[in-house]
Amino acid sequence: MTLSITLTVNGTPHHLALDDMRVTLLDLLRDRLGLTGTKKGCDRGQCGACTVLVDGRRLNACLSLAVQQDGADIVTIEGLAPEGSLHPVQEAFLEHDAFQCGYCTPGQIMSAAGLIAEGADGTDMERIREGMSGNICRCGAYRGIAEAVAEAARKARTEADA
Template identity: 60%
Template sequence: MDITLQVNGLPRTVDVDPRMSLLDLLRERLGLIGSKKGCDHGQCGACTVLVDGRRANSCLALAVAMDGSEITTVEGLANGDELHPLQAAFIEHDAFQCGYCTPGQLCSAAGMLGEPGPSAVTPDVLVDPDLTPEEIRERMSGNLCRCGAYVNIVSAIAEVAR
């Protein structure tokens, strides 16, 4: 069936199999390979994209349910040749090794920076917390990195959050 959605600012109309996930639509049909499939079960975060500005696991979303949505993938983070500050910080802080979780980390961090409100580690839930390393670690724990670059991921995000 036909759906129309905005992907990185461009309208796309696609005929999709109703069993197809948003992730497979991006990777297999639209050639946007930046969003990664690590588990296909919403357990690793490698497929994280922004759906209408909020981070979401694209492997858990059916493509047909995305009709009318605005999707931002890692390919849409940079402004032309100018990297998103998170992308530049990830390079400077060596916040990745194999790079396979990186697009999801970046989209997740981009979404996270815009999310107000407390987390499980916020001392006073009535006060919007500063993004301390502890807050960043908590809020980024939906994105696994098997290379173990967390220390550098947190320092990269902290620099941008400042």
């Protein structure tokens, strides 16, 4: 049995036929659409390396079946910023050296962007750490990550007030 779904990924509509209803959103993004910035870490929803934004909310793509997202608007790390520029979270990650090996970085950035968009971050470091707790960095760059999220949140708030 084949099921057709429609997804908007990074602003581009995709009409896809799925032969296997068990394919995860993560595998669809990586294998069918070639968006390999979304990483496969644990494949169990424990590390956050596969975090994407679905209809503006953070989601571990490894835990969601692609068929569940029919009609959804999905943003991956490849579509976070307009071509030729960086998203404020990406800029802040660079400024604060918020990565080491870089494997978790796309998921960290997507989670941070979602956290800021949800308005649940504040600039309180403890709230940021709690909000980012679903994303693991095996290298231990947590301090830089939290500082980057706080800076990006401050910039977003300043731009919203202006």
